[in-house]
Amino acid sequence: QVQLVESGGGLVQAGGSLRLSCVASGRTFSSSAMGWFRQAPGKEREFVAAINWNGGVTNYADSVKGRFTISRDHAKNTAYLQMNSLKPEDTSIYYCAARLSGSAAYTSHSAYNYWGQGTQVTVSS
Numbered sequence: 001q002v003q004l005v006e007s008g009g010g011l012v013q014a015g016g017s018l019r020l021s022c023v024a025s026g027r028t029f030s031s032s033a034m035g036w037f038r039q040a041p042g043k044e045r046e047f048v049a050a051i052n053w054n055g056g057v058t059n060y061a062d063s064v065k066g067r068f069t070i071s072r073d074h075a076k077n078t079a080y081l082q083m084n085s086l087k088p089e090d091t092s093i094y095y096c097a098a099r100l101s102g103s104a105a106y107t108s109h110s111a112y113n114y115w116g117q118g119t120q121v122t123v124s125s
Contacts, residue, residue: 022096033102
């Protein structure tokens with residue numbers, strides 16, 4: 001069993017930055033792929049970014065390329081999403097996800113085994 005706890009969300013003005021953190025429990029973090037997804041009210045959950053088990057492979061949604069960076073720290077069992085140049089359309093609940101067998105940076109939500117509770121990000125114009 002893996003538990004994921006996100007933090008770092010909040011209210012920020014357009015053009016600002018936030019860094020989301022996702023702390024994973026258990027000893028499987030080092031072999032897990034990690035992903036970030038988001039879901040706005042009335043919309044489907046969408047892929048944001050993913051990283052494979054060793055950080056060597058990353059994937060990003062076109063809408064965040066060049067602005068967001070995903071990373072991981074195995075010593076801290078933590079995955080991060082650095083979000084720069086935020087836009088109002090980035091407003092959403094952001095979810096962290098883990099896949100136990102993590103050789104790739106998976107973009108489909110169905111590939112992930114475990115999910116966090118989410119953290120709200122609100123970008124004002």
